[in-house]
Amino acid sequence: MPFQPLTQEPEIQRRWLETGAFRAKRASELLPGSKTFYMLVMLPYPSGRIHMGHVRNYTLGDVTARFRRMRGYEVMHPLGWDSFGLPAENAAIKNGIHPAIWTRANIEEMKGQIRKMGISYDWDREVASFQDDYYRWNQWLFLKMWDRGDVFRANRTVNWCEALGTVLANEQVVDGKDERTGHPVTQKPLEQYFFKTTKYADELLACMDGLDWPENVKTMQRHWIGRSEGARMAFDLDSGEQVEVFTTRLDTLCGVTFMALSTEHPVIEKAAASDPALKAFCDQVAALSREERLTSDEKLGHRTSVSAIHPFTGEKVPLFAANYVLMDYGTGAVMGVPAHDERDFEFAQKYGLAIPKVIESESAWDLGTLVNSGEFTGMKSEEAVTAMIAKLGDRAERTTTYKLKDWGLSRQRYWGTPIPTVHCAACGVVPEKPENLPVRLPEDVAFTGVGPSPLTTCSSFLDTPCPSCGKPARRETDTMDTFVDSSWYWLRYLDPKNTELPFAKAECDAWSPVDLYVGGIEHATMHLIYARYFYKVLRDLGLASGPEPFKKLICQGMVLKDGSKMSKSKGNIVDPDEVISKYGADALRLFMIFAAPIEKEIDWTGFEGIEGATRFLKRLGRMVDDHGLSADPLPAKEQLSAEEKSLLIKLNQTIARLTDDLERRYQFNTVVSGLMELSNALADLPADAPHRGAVLQYALEAFVRMMSPVAPHVAEQLWSQLGKEGLCMQATWPEADAAYLQADEVLVVVQVNGKVRGRITVPATATEDQRREAALACPEAQSHLAGKEIIKVVLPPGGKLVSIVVKG
RNA sequence: GCGCCCGUGGCGGAAUGGCAGACGCACCGGACUUAAAAUCCGUUGCCGCAAGGCGUGGGGGUUCGAGUCCCCCCGGGCGCACCA
Known part of the structure; x- marks a missing residue:
């Protein structure tokens, strides 16, 4: 049958829906001991049209969901809508349409587009945050x-x-x-x-180690949480007030020459009330926009009439309002130690303050040994902190602060x-x-x-x-x-119609945590921290169990056009819907998976890539057409010709490789190249091979099943053509046959001093000694061995290589 | 400034410490065709007529063996950004 995706795909999608093949089971329907897999993609915003980023995201998820089903897992694969937020309100203002109407229309439009992609979502679990049966649970x-x-x-x-x-x-x-x-x-x-959220800061940090997440996302979250150990201590002011500071370097206490407080600090606000110049300075700092504060790092301060009293020496140090002290970190007040803090140093230089050195170490900012610190002189930084806290009594204590707000x-x-x-x-x-x-x-x-x-x-x-x-x-x-909506939506999927609770614990226990979560890197901190936080709260409320919601995370790369992001304003959008209308969903899916590793960007430079995908699908169609059907049983290995045997070896090696790529490595692009290699091998089987019909039938049945997660429509089509009953997507993933994983004769590479000098073929059953002898006897190697002393011969495990080391 | 990631043919990329460039795109050559499209076959890392040599941003190291591991440098991307 010719490749006609535009008529064939909708027909196949109808069959899937009629069969209920995408439906996920409720907890009560799961058989004891059944393996489950929760495949989740990030909740989309219903902007109106899907874009290539969605296509990539959903295809990756669908490949995994379909693969796991074929591997015998019960699969949960839902979708919903992040349907509150500003754009709907702006549209209402601009066009006079109520946000609910705009949102509903967008959801219908996008759902139609996603359906055309053949993604295996269980739509009965769809949720939309703007509906009151969802947001009531937020409340x-x-x-x-x-x-x-x-x-x-x-x-x-x-x-x-x-x-x-x-x-x-x-x-x-x-x-x-x-x-x-x-x-x-x-x-x-x-x-x-x-x-x-800060209540869970430590736990959010500690649980991260066990997560199978990209290292860069984990690092970003660690920085975002920003745990910092130090001490709080109180300084008396000569005004009779007290100021508390946070410092990670209490050991430098004797180097304090000034105090710097945020312009928003209560002590400063109080002082400003009776000091117009100080008030003007604070207003000036407050008036600076965010960007101005970021781009200029010039230290500015204003000296107040107040002084702080050093707890050990009783000396008075001036107190400043300063632009570089942030009110929402620590206590909003800093003890200025110019000799051992870069920012304090800059500030002290500018305002002519003393810069006494109190730590002897390799660099000014490092820990070391105390000097010029009275009774603490000679102590190491760590012991000095302990000693100082003891001496300061109620005035100081060890504490931890976080950047997380x-x-x-x-x-x-x-x-x-x-x-x-x-x-x-x-x-x-x-x-x-x-x-x-x-x-x-x-x-x-x-x-x-x-x-x-x-x-x-x-x-x-x-x-x-x-x-x-x-x-x-x-x-x-x-x-x-x-972000509240998107912090627990994936649990509502598990029990979307529940009117008593946001979700039943039994459903959560059956399906949680999510096995694979795929989405954009832009959610590395906000969403993914909020969702983790919510899960811990839900657990403490007794609604959920387990520490973390997302076991494995993959952040897909963006889809670009000519090196830059697709956007309406640039007018460089490639509309997925149009591509599907022209090439079909399978070609688009195949291209998306094949074009690059998941986490990298795909640059949509032109249509050559998708045309290549189409060629591949057409070629397969022709191959199955030409083959027709064969009911002959597969002959025993001994009866097969050499070419037939090597085809079956290629087949089984491919099964093993693709299974590993999908199940363990989550490396999708090589799944497609593996399929292409195998299809080339199928095409190379000689026309006069003695058992051609039986061998091809066997190989094609496995091939079609393996292509099914990526190109599910074509797979269904070919599956029927091969005379198979039922849906290909419900067939079992092929199992590699150990008898065909290795050829009778294997290639062994011979290296001399690390360079490849020869190749020999030995029986697969050859012993190490036999391999060594054969390698030493190989003529190409011989010419590099002549007149030299053999130091050693290395036979690494795997038996594919012999490495000879010579001298002279 | 700090942190993280990445540098492999003309391009996207493969290589799970063991034959670098699988697979695809593009290009070029050929077949089929009156012609074109489609399809099929073939070439294609660099230097060299060849034998052979060189080659994964650059330099060093570990190893029998490094694209892969370690150190330094260069280039690119991302994140955080006065966090006391």
Whole structure:
């Protein structure tokens, strides 16, 4: 049958759906001892059209899911939609379409495109975060976390746009203005909700060692968490106040010549109230945009009228407000030790402060031996810290700080999960009662793009009785960060219709953790830390078990066009849907898998690659056509011709190799090249081979099954043509036959002093001695051995090589 | 600045310390064709007529043997970025 993907693929997809071949079992249906595999791809945002990045991601996942099914695993392979967030709201403002309508239409559109790719998703498990049967569980979990003290409210500085009446993300602020409208943006403190992620900082760090994740992602997370051991200590001020600092180098305490505090530090704010010059300095630092602070590292400070008192010497050291001290790390205050800290050094030079050396070591910033430190002189850094803490008493203690911040989840937006709390004049901020969930988003609101979120003016939403005292109160109008939605969605897939709980523990126990998670590297920190954090919370709530959600992670590379990212603005998008309409899904899938290793970028320079994939599929079709059918049994090995035997050896070696590539190495591109090599070997079988029909039939049946994960439509087609009943995707993955893994005669390479000098053929059964003798006797090697002394002969395991070492 | 990753033909890439360049793309030559497309066969790392030599960014090291492991340097990418 000719290769006609455009008519054949939809027909085959229909057969798969009718058979229910993609359906994953519920925990109760799983037989005891059955192997499960949870294949997960990252939750997509329904932007409207799929792009090549999706195609690559979903193809990788599908190859794995289909392979595991054929290997006898029960497979979970779902998809859903990250369907809250700003773009829908912006579309509503621009086009006057309600976000829900826009979102639903986009999901339908993209689902249709994904279906055409033949990805084996169990669509009965689809979830969409904008639906209240999903986001009610965000609210439910929020309340559980509230009860456990994992949620708190605090003031935090945000990018505030007065004209728009909303908070903006850092990426949306360019040159101190809203990138869309140009309205000015200022920094403003705002009362917000936070998840206490720092509570799990140590565990998040410690569990990372056991994860089968790319090393660079693990490193990024370690840096993000940023654990740092040191000490806190309190300095008295001559104003009668105290300032607490965090330092990793308490041993340098005797080198302190100044104190530097963040411009936002309470002590500075208090001093600024009566010091206009200091106030002006702080305002000037605050006015600098994010980028300006990043690009200029010039140290700036302003001396206050206050001094700190050194706890050992009683000397007074000046106290500065400084631009290089961050309020949200440590205590927002630094003890300035210019001789042993690069930043303090720069600062001291600029402001003419003393730079006394108190540590003797290889470089100024290293640990070493104390000098000029009174009674501590002569001690090693480590023992000095212990001694100083002892002497400082209540003033100091060892402590650990983290760069990881608590997760601010408030968004002053409409299109997100309403935070289920109520503001009551009498009771304060009160959590909603669980039985009143979900707190639904009101639908009858207008989107103007100006002023605060429509929730703040929607009385049907706002007016609600206080859950505690019952008096009239006002609903919270903040909604949740969409990262909340994507932090546990993969557990909802396991039990998407549950109305009692977000998911049943039994389902989680049966399927969790995810065996393979595939997605973009851009989620290396935020999403993948939040999801790990959530899992630990869920575990502590008794909803989930086990420490970590994602056993293995693969970050796929991007799909580029002519070296740069595909984007609407560049007009360089290659639309997957159009490619499928022209070449078919299998050709696209094959190309995506073959073009590069998963983690590397693919540059879509032209259509040559996909045309190559098409050629390969067509050639296979012709091969199966020409072969027809054979019912002859495969003859015994002894009866086969040499060519037939070597074809079957190639076949079985390929089975072994591809199985390993897919099961252990997760190396997909070589799966395709392995298939291509094997197809070349099949084509080379002589037309007059004595058992051609039987051998080809046997080899093709295995071949078609092996190509099925990558090119499933063509595989089904050829499977039928080979006279096989049932679906190829439900057939068993071929098992390598040990009798055909090695040829009777094997090639042995002969090296002399590390250089290849000859090749000999020996029986596979040859002993080490026989191999050594044969190698020494080989004429090409002989010419390099003549007149030289043989030092030793190495026969590495595997028997494929003999290495002769000579002298003279 | 700190950290991580990567440098292999014209291109994408393969090689799990053991024959470097599998497989594909492109190119070139040939067959089929009135012609073209499609298809099929073949060549293609570099130097050399050849024998042979050289070759995985550069230099050093470990090893019988290094693209692969270790050290230094060069080039590219990514992440974090005054983290006390």
